[in-house]
Amino acid sequence: xxxxxxxxxxxxxxxxxxxxxxxxxxxxxxxxxxxxxxxxxxxxxxxxxxxxxxxxxxxxxxxxxxxxxxxxxxxxxxxxxxxxxxxxxxxxxxxxxxxxxxxxxxxxxxxxxxxx
Amino acid sequence: xxxxxxxxxxxxxxxxxxxxxxxxxxxxxxxxxxxxxxxxxxxxxxxxxxxxxxxxxxxxxxxxxxxxxxxxxxxxxxxxxxxxxxxxxxxxxxxxxxxxxxxxxxxxxxx
Numbered sequence: 001x002x003x004x005x006x007x008x009x010x011x012x013x014x015x016x017x018x019x020x021x022x023x024x025x026x027x028x029x030x031x032x033x034x035x036x037x038x039x040x041x042x043x044x045x046x047x048x049x050x051x052x053x054x055x056x057x058x059x060x061x062x063x064x065x066x067x068x069x070x071x072x073x074x075x076x077x078x079x080x081x082x083x084x085x086x087x088x089x090x091x092x093x094x095x096x097x098x099x100x101x102x103x104x105x106x107x108x109x110x111x112x113x114x115x116x
Numbered sequence: 117x118x119x120x121x122x123x124x125x126x127x128x129x130x131x132x133x134x135x136x137x138x139x140x141x142x143x144x145x146x147x148x149x150x151x152x153x154x155x156x157x158x159x160x161x162x163x164x165x166x167x168x169x170x171x172x173x174x175x176x177x178x179x180x181x182x183x184x185x186x187x188x189x190x191x192x193x194x195x196x197x198x199x200x201x202x203x204x205x206x207x208x209x210x211x212x213x214x215x216x217x218x219x220x221x222x223x224x225x226x227x
Contacts, residue, residue: 043217056214090158102147107158
């Protein structure tokens, strides 16, 4: 158990809908990262928050947005869902934000999203 | 394309054998990390090797780094069925501190 929790575990929805994924980081971790994992794209970094502020953006679509709240939990909002958004969405957390790529990330169990 | 690419894509061995997987990357790095992912679950950090290190050990894991060839290898000795998983390398690409993951090597260890 990494200490990172994600809810829900599974989500089935229809195209055009909007969903919210939730992540609680490990106690004491200030950074939260969101990833999308699909068979064709692999593990794609979406966005990172550090202590409530957006720090880095990756391949995140405009239909997607995220935020980190004062209690450090984070939510990833996916809207106008398309079939291609079906994937595993992972949240990870780390202590801080070193600038040399040495942060160990602790991953949650993921949310499996299926868009029908 | 990915900063780090693992090779082979898939590896199937018998319990007790050694498993070697490789990671190649394109731009200079500060650190390289290896992670393991059991089917459909979150990634688990295995080991970090810094750019000024050439080899690192952790239990049955041995990681090497050759910065001149921009490559790293992960060796799992005396493999067990429980080692069956996908293994990913993650590098910081060109100064970005966000680790960039490769597509992974899928390892199957047959009992």
